[in-house]
Amino acid sequence: MNKKVNFNILKKFWNIAKLYWLGEEKKGAFTLLILLGLLLIGYTQLSVLLNRNQGELISTLAAKDEALFWGAVRSFLTVLVIYVPLFAGFSYVQSKLGLYWRKWLSEHFLGRYFANRSFYQLSAKYKEIDNPDQRISEDIRGFTQDSLLFLLVIVQSFLQVIAFSAVLWSISQQLVIFLLVYAIAGTIITAGVFGKKLVNLNFAQLQKEANFRFGLVRVRENSESIAFYQGEKQEEKHLINLFDDVYKNFNSLIIWQELYLGLFVNTFEFLPYVIPAIVVAPSVLSGDLEVGKVSEATGAFARVFFSLNIIVSRFQSLTSFAAGVNRLSGFYEFLKIEDKKPLDTKNKPIIDTITNGKLATKELTLQTPNYQNTLFNNLSLELPPQQGLLIMGSSGCGKSSLLRAIAGLWNSGTGVIYRPELDEMLFLPQRPYMIIGTLREQLTYPSVDKSISDQELQEVLNLVNLSNLAERFGGFEVEKDWGEVLSLGEQQRVAFARIFVNKPKYVILDEATSALDIDNEARLYHHLTLQNITYISVGHRESLKNYHQSMVRFNDDKSILVKN
Known part of the structure; x- marks a missing residue:
């Protein structure tokens, strides 16, 4: 050597x-x-x-x-x-x-x-x-x-x-x-x-x-x-x-x-x-x-x-x-690298993100992280507080990518994203993340030290139509491999329970009710509305239109239709 x-x-x-x-x-x-x-x-x-x-x-x-x-x-x-x-x-x-x-x-x-x-x-x-x-x-x-x-x-x-x-x-x-x-x-x-x-x-x-x-x-x-x-x-x-x-x-x-x-x-x-x-x-x-x-x-x-x-x-x-x-x-x-961009993207355009307590985009053009593909161009919209925005379109058109940009995971492109503080937002993916821990920790995730009584947790389970969940597994302190013992529909309802436990001001839902029947879907969105939560949903079901006041549709030709 x-x-x-x-x-x-x-x-x-x-x-x-x-x-x-x-x-x-x-x-x-x-x-x-x-x-x-x-x-x-x-x-x-x-x-x-x-x-x-x-x-x-x-x-x-x-x-x-x-x-x-x-x-x-x-x-x-x-x-x-x-x-x-x-x-x-x-x-x-x-x-x-x-x-x-x-x-x-x-x-x-x-x-x-x-x-x-x-x-x-x-x-x-x-x-x-x-x-x-x-x-x-x-x-x-x-x-x-x-x-x-x-x-x-x-x-x-x-x-x-x-x-x-x-x-x-x-x-x-x-x-x-x-x-x-x-x-x-x-x-x-x-x-x-x-x-x-x-x-x-x-x-x-x-x-x-x-x-x-x-x-x-x-x-x-x-x-x-x-x-x-x-x-x-x-x-x-x-x-x-x-x-x-x-x-x-x-x-x-x-x-x-x-x-x-x-x-x-x-x-x-x-x-x-x-x-x-x-x-x-x-x-x-x-x-x-x-x-x-x-x-x-x-x-x-x-x-x-x-x-x-x-x-x-x-x-x-x-x-x-x-x-x-x-x-x-x-x-x-x-x-320890503060700027996580690869060297070959140093001079590439970056989306501006402004934290000001609202959800909106201005002339937003979003690209993949490697800048090899443009997903959509010049999207401008604003979501009023305590209302719902539905994003629809075919697979691969950029619906979920817009959510990544709002969350700050992707920033390749141009334009401006206005958003609240991230700790005021909760993101629910199509396949919920089931942590390793107790049922209590599962319901309070991602909060680390949230104090909530068993009675309050049970009330939340009643809201999401999982009334017997704690009884079925032996209480809120039991540890299970929740991803294995719960069906996808039950997991999605547990994810909604996290909303009602943590009470965020904004919720981003990416196909978050895809495994639920129409009745359970309507029930969850009804409670979202009662909680005065501002939310964005990505989905394909026509029934979702009933729960949102505005809609953005991404078309296959990369044109965008915004309906208020």
């Missing part, structure tokens, strides 16, 4: 890491980090004592000195009693700090993900940022836990190099010099030969695994539609193709990681086990050193070698970590 790649990875890493370590949690974070450092220093020094005691045990046995032997055993056990809880405490604090970091970073990313509807922009316009669910869950988990682990491993390695090099130097200076040259050469070879290739393969593996998992989720979420279409063969073929991508990339990964890198690492790490004995043997055989010094030198040599050898020994983990940093960095760069 060249210096440029290393620098870029470090830069991307720090851009994300500093959010936590230089943010509002920095005092607590650095307090735990300092505690980790102190624990690390403590048990590293105890490791040196344990290594020395092991050598003394062997030397006392070789000298057949029983008194010194049992003294060495007592000394070893004393150090061990202190070492074990110290090491356990270090592991606990490390895990706790990693958990705090993950919690804060996950909440930070979620906040940015939902701010300014970035989640919608991501799905609608930025397809290259794939699988945000994996990046928020898996990549953040790996980023926080692995980066903390690598930091502590580096610090621990530094401390062990200092501590055990002194031991090793007192036994044999030749071992120290050889060790430095050997470790540096191995690191250069590993990074230069295997680095870039393994980072790229690990990055691709994360992406392909996520695509395969997403394909399986889509089958589960759309199982009924697939069954109706009898689309099992096509779905199976699609998933097999996705898994084939996973298989091929992983095959390349294990060839490079397990075979090529494995051969080098195993060979490279085998030799240090025998080298200390070879170097120290002449001094032991001549009587200049005790036999225990062989064990002490071997232990110290191994500690120093593996401390200097962290890049080689952990190279597989480092390349996987680097791939995760790349994915998380790409996601973060998207989330």
Whole structure:
């Protein structure tokens, strides 16, 4: 891996890491980090004592000195009693700090993900940022836990190099010099030969695994539609193709990681086990050193070698970590962009949106987000308060797109949209969104902390002709997969119940009664009128004309008829 790649990875890493370590949690974070450092220093020094005691045990046995032997055993056990809880405490604090970091970073990313509807922009316009669910869950988990682990491993390695090099130097200076040259050469070879290739393969593996998992989720979420279409063969073929991508990339990964890198690492790490004995043997055989010094030198040599050898020994983990940093960095760069327009649309026209407490358009021309298709031209209309506007026309003529523009989801085009604040509006799609939660949360959605009694909720259910819904499922606090247990007609009535619970001033209805019979449709619109709500409806039914005071019809020739 060249210096440029290393620098870029470090830069991307720090851009994300500093959010936590230089943010509002920095005092607590650095307090735990300092505690980790102190624990690390403590048990590293105890490791040196344990290594020395092991050598003394062997030397006392070789000298057949029983008194010194049992003294060495007592000394070893004393150090061990202190070492074990110290090491356990270090592991606990490390895990706790990693958990705090993950919690804060996950909440930070979620906040940015939902701010300014970035989640919608991501799905609608930025397809290259794939699988945000994996990046928020898996990549953040790996980023926080692995980066903390690598930091502590580096610090621990530094401390062990200092501590055990002194031991090793007192036994044999030749071992120290050889060790430095050997470790540096191995690191250069590993990074230069295997680095870039393994980072790229690990990055691709994360992406392909996520695509395969997403394909399986889509089958589960759309199982009924697939069954109706009898689309099992096509779905199976699609998933097999996705898994084939996973298989091929992983095959390349294990060839490079397990075979090529494995051969080098195993060979490279085998030799240090025998080298200390070879170097120290002449001094032991001549009587200049005790036999225990062989064990002490071997232990110290191994500690120093593996401390200097962290890049080689952990190279597989480092390349996987680097791939995760790349994915998380790409996601973060998207989330912090204030202007969500692609670069090639910077000079394209944008619809002006003015918040002034009314619903109207002036000379509105709407285009698709990529500017490749004009949906309609020069639409001017104004909806009086507490009245209804019906939008009709054939499929694909721009009816639902107008609603997206009013909601601020699409802004490609020219003209002006006048609208109230978005929190005064409620949008109901044809297929209602059923959240995961209780019946109470289902009815109060999207309000987060709305307080409403069971009696009030029951009155609302009576209005939408779902009087027995709470009783049927066991009350308002029961949790169900509501998208599965309710029919589409019931879901649409639950969506209308949200209107009567949240009491918005404006409602936008996109085919919101398509699954209802005429009587239920008339009942719901009647209650809308009684609530003095201003509403816009998109629909095909002729019966809808009875509930609206004005109408806009989009014709196939892109002409627009406005009737007041």
